[in-house]
Amino acid sequence: MGYAQLVIGPAGSGKSTYCSSLYQHCETVGRTIHMVNLDPAAEHFSYPVSTDIRELISLDDVMEELGMGPNGGLIYCMEHLEDNLDDWLDEQLDGYLDDDYLVFDCPGQIELFTHVPVLRNFVEHLKRKNFNVCAVYFLDSQFVSDVTKYISGCMASLSAMIQLELPHINILSKMDLVSNKKDVEEYLNPEAQVLLSQLNRQMAPKFGKLNKSLAELVDDYSMVNFIPLDLRKESSIQYVLSHIDSCIQYGEDADVKRTSE
Ligand SMILES: Nc1nc2c(ncn2[C@@H]2O[C@H](COP(=O)(O)OP(=O)(O)OP(=O)(O)O)[C@@H](O)[C@H]2O)c(=O)[nH]1
Ligand SMILES: [Mg+2]
Numbered sequence: 001m002g003y004a005q006l007v008i009g010p011a012g013s014g015k016s017t018y019c020s021s022l023y024q025h026c027e028t029v030g031r032t033i034h035m036v037n038l039d040p041a042a043e044h045f046s047y048p049v050s051t052d053i054r055e056l057i058s059l060d061d062v063m064e065e066l067g068m069g070p071n072g073g074l075i076y077c078m079e080h081l082e083d084n085l086d087d088w089l090d091e092q093l094d095g096y097l098d099d100d101y102l103v104f105d106c107p108g109q110i111e112l113f114t115h116v117p118v119l120r121n122f123v124e125h126l127k128r129k130n131f132n133v134c135a136v137y138f139l140d141s142q143f144v145s146d147v148t149k150y151i152s153g154c155m156a157s158l159s160a161m162i163q164l165e166l167p168h169i170n171i172l173s174k175m176d177l178v179s180n181k182k183d184v185e186e187y188l189n190p191e192a193q194v195l196l197s198q199l200n201r202q203m204a205p206k207f208g209k210l211n212k213s214l215a216e217l218v219d220d221y222s223m224v225n226f227i228p229l230d231l232r233k234e235s236s237i238q239y240v241l242s243h244i245d246s247c248i249q250y251g252e253d254a255d256v257k258r259t260s261e
């Protein structure tokens with residue numbers, strides 16, 4: 001059994017910085033995790049990369065050799081990964097031991113977790129290789145200053161939930177930038193009525209019915225709750241990690257082993 005976090009979210013939402021802080025936190029508490037870079041466009045890392053998609057294919061090469069643009073080139077790279085799950089990826093995964101814990105730092109292209117099937121097929125492959133996987137969706141806390149941006153972030157998160165069909169944790173990142181935590185409190189576990197009144201205040205009356213349906217959709221999928229993450233606080237990182245661990249039953253086997261021993 002392997003364990004994995006699939007770290008996804010819009011570009012610039014804080015995925016790689018979280019991965020780096022998570023790695024340092026785990027080092028501090030004496031826990032081993034392995035960082036996997038799945039972003040063919042990534043250039044700099046502040047964590048040790050244990051497996052790197054750029055060994056298989058890099059965006060620079062694709063843009064240079066095939067003359068593709070950055071977004072089309074990135075999708076091409078991810079589809080090349082999809083074509084190589086059974087050899088390159090399996091070769092990488094075979095290098096890990098049972099109970100190893102992997103963190104996949106994904107690219108920010110929203111297409112990858114809304115309609116392009118690559119990540120879904122990637123996840124299905126991981127499950128077949130006996131990995132318990134949790135999707136960790138990042139939304140920048142600066143988004144919630146505007147209810148319409150917040151709703152768009154929620155829709156992307158819902159789309160990822162439906163597309164990936166994984167245990168799913170939503171993170172509101174960069175909480176150190178939020179001067180008054182009260183400004184975001186009502187968005188951590190959003191009430192339909194609060195969202196609806198804010199949307200109606202901000203949008204023209206002709207959008208009234210759409211606003212009502214959007215607010216009810218977010219409310220119906222009560223899974224769209226966000227955990228605030230402040231990377232300055234070890235306790236905040238640990239709180240997020242323990243939520244994700246329980247989603248993938250990490251540590252439960254160890255508990256069972258300990259009690260049986
Ligand atoms: N203040 C603050 N800035 C952050 C935090 N996390 C990330 N940033 C900044 O936000 C920007 C983007 O952070 P990344 O971690 O690269 O975001 P990403 O989601 O990996 O971005 P892509 O790889 O392009 O999808 C960088 O300038 C970071 O320094 C945070 O917790 N607090
Ligand atoms: Mg990144």
